[in-house]
Amino acid sequence: MEQEEDNLESLLKWAAEIGVSDSAATSQHGSSNSCLGHSLFVSYFPHAGGRGLGAARDIRKGELVLRVPKSALLTREILLEDEKLSVAVNGHSSLSPVQILAVCLLYEMQKGRSSWWYPYLRNLPHNYDILATFGEFEKQALQVDDAVWAAEKAILKAEVEWKEANVLMKELNLKGRLQTFRAWIWASATISSRTMHIPWDEAGCLCPVGDLFNYAAPGEEPSGFEDLELQSHTSSFQDTTSLCGDTTYMLDVEQLDACTERLTDGCFVEDVAAYCFYARENYKRDEQVLLCYGTYTNLELLEHYGFFLYENPNDKVFIPLEPEIYSSNSWPKESMFIHQSGKPSFALLSALRLWATQPSQRRSVAHLAYSGCQLSVENEILVMRWISNKCNVLLKSLPTSFEEDSLLLDSIGKVQGLHNSLELRTYLASFTGEISAFVEVNGLRNVEDDSALPLSRKIKRSMERWRLAVQWRLNYKKILVNCISYCAESIDSFNCQKIISGTEHTLI
Ligand SMILES: C[S@@+](CC[C@H](N)C(=O)[O-])C[C@H]1O[C@@H](n2cnc3c(N)ncnc32)[C@H](O)[C@@H]1O
Known part of the structure; x- marks a missing residue:
């Protein structure tokens, strides 16, 4: 631990010497023992990425918080x-x-x-x-x-x-x-x-100190219109055009454009020959300052970054659709999914409304379906039932249930708190199923009874990846469960409408 702190101290000193700075004043270069302290400091954020950067003062959205000169970039x-x-x-x-x-x-x-x-x-x-x-x-x-x-x-x-x-x-x-x-x-x-x-x-560059920012997902699209879903990667800079006040060290329009293209809150700025990082929102002193690396689903985050967010507004679940559904509309496949909240995407609803319409009538209602209109109470109920059924089938096809995964995750959490192989073996002895398989796969079954040796790094790492996998699938199942609830609520409300209007066939 002490060694890590020493290493970090030398990094920040070295970075100051080569011109990395979190201060707008360029005169500080080379004189300081650390490139940080004015806007940022390194800290540990156990629930949001571990080692990361905190705000050393109150920071306003759009402010330049870190500059890493081109000569410091590892390319x-x-x-x-x-x-x-x-x-x-x-x-x-x-x-x-x-x-x-x-x-x-x-x-x-x-x-x-x-x-x-x-x-x-x-x-x-x-x-x-x-x-x-x-x-x-x-x-x-x-x-x-x-x-x-x-x-x-x-x-x-x-x-x-x-x-x-x-x-x-x-x-x-x-x-x-x-x-x-x-x-x-x-x-x-x-x-x-x-x-x-x-x-x-x-291939990009490695950016000393700049790569200590942990990730925050881009927020909701400003208009809320789901067409934006079709852009697979959006920028968190979209709503910063209304910046006001002291603009000296804030993002100007050209820089904004440059960063928007790069889809992150940091970008290389040619004029100053440096990688510049800007605050994506207002931060209070001591809060973690986060960076948006881009728009990712949880699976993409896991694939490229080795983590994911429990609350990721960009997470998606794709449900298998019949080939006829794909061929009966012109929505791209990747636009038809279920949101993290459980709500079907705009394109999925539109496609299913059309598909659930008699083929002979599709042409006449296509313009309504494509613009997001509901076609009839009956059609809407059909669509919701169909989605709900798909989610149920999908959930049942998986080897464990949402509830079982929640319990398993608790157990993995407890196991991660154990200190040695003996404790682990004793704790796990009562389990069957996946836990027992983990014991088997990692050769823990044959550990000597008196082994009080600390758990090997290999086992700890394997356990962490297992936890990530279980947490990921639990989040996936939660989206399906949310979707089933969403459909049930919608069906209830449409049934009420049916009773009130006394007809099953009205256009809504
Ligand atoms: C660019 S580095 C950020 C700094 C990193 N925490 C470090 O200690 O060097 C990206 C890595 O940080 C971790 N990370 C970043 N944001 C995270 C978040 N919101 N939650 C969990 N881990 C995160 C992931 O391991 C990711 O691969």
């Missing part, structure tokens, strides 16, 4: 100034920019203390929980086909990319441990979860 371009690396990389033009950045990163790690980036590199996380790190047990614990496939794809992609880069890593004489799949996953996860967009390199 392929800078790392390839090393001649040996550059010559070797030149012979491997088939590797992607991200693969090359991964090799460059591992090559830089090999330099150890002699690397110019050492103060930064040694503060990088040692482990990640992105989908590509999931073992078979953890992958299956996701239960939902789409998620299991996403994990399989991510693992396969990492393996293929690693094998492709292997020749280059050998040529560079990387140490054995830096050539392993484990090291590759570490480098890929570092890139996936920490790089920021730069206009001149699609």
Whole structure:
């Protein structure tokens, strides 16, 4: 712990020396022991990302809170100034920019203390929980086909990319441990979860100190109109055009445009040749200052960043639809889903209303369906029943129920609090099912009775990924449960309308 604090202190000192600053006054560069203190400080936020940045004072929305000069950004371009690396990389033009950045990163790690980036590199996380790190047990614990496939794809992609880069890593004489799949996953996860967009390199850059911001999802779209759902990634800067007051250190329109394109609250600003980070909202002193990395579902967050949000306004559940539904409308597939709240998306409702209409009548009501109108009480009840039934079938097709998962999650939480293999074995002895399978898979069944050794790091990591998988599927099921309630409430209200109007066929 003390070592970590020392490492962090050296990082902040080094960053100050190279011009990273959270102060608008450029004169502070190089003189301070830390690049932070004016606007930000590093702290630990146990329920929102762990290590992150807090507000050192009250901060107004739109204020510049951190600037990282171009020379401090770790890019392929800078790392390839090393001649040996550059010559070797030149012979491997088939590797992607991200693969090359991964090799460059591992090559830089090999330099150890002699690397110019050492103060930064040694503060990088040692482990990640992105989908590509999931073992078979953890992958299956996701239960939902789409998620299991996403994990399989991510693992396969990492393996293929690693094998492709292997020749280059050998040529560079990387140490054995830096050539392993484990090291590759570490480098890929570092890139996936920490790089920021730069206009001149699609692999992005690592941004010292700037990569300490934890994530907040972009808020609701300003108009609330769901067409915006069709843009898979929206910017949290959309509503900052009304900024007022002292604009000296605030986002100007051009910067705003630049950042909007990049879809985050931070962007590279050419004029000042620095990565600039702006407050996405007003913060009170000591609150965590968050950054929007983009618009992601929970599965996407897990895939690329190794975490997800319990409350994610951009989470979605896709229910399987009959081919005829897809062919009877022109909505893109990805627009037909259920929101985190349980409400069917605009496009899903529109598509189902049309599909539930007699084929001979579809043409005449299509314009109403596409503009979001309900077609008739009967049609609406049919649609709600259909969605509710689909959700029920989907829930029943999964190996465990919402309630069972909640209990399991409690047990995993308790297990994570245990200290050694003996405690673990004793606690888990009474369990069957998935818990028992975890014990088996991790070889805990054969632990000696008197083993009071602390749990291995490997087991703790595996347990954390298992917890993530169970929590993810629980959130997924919660959306389906919410949707069933939403449909039931809608059906009740339509039945009331039917009674009042005395007819089943009126257009609403
Ligand atoms: C760019 S880094 C942010 C700083 C990071 N916490 C650190 O200690 O270096 C992104 C990583 O932080 C964690 N993270 C960020 N936001 C989070 C959040 N809201 N909840 C949980 N973890 C989060 C995830 O592990 C993610 O991959």
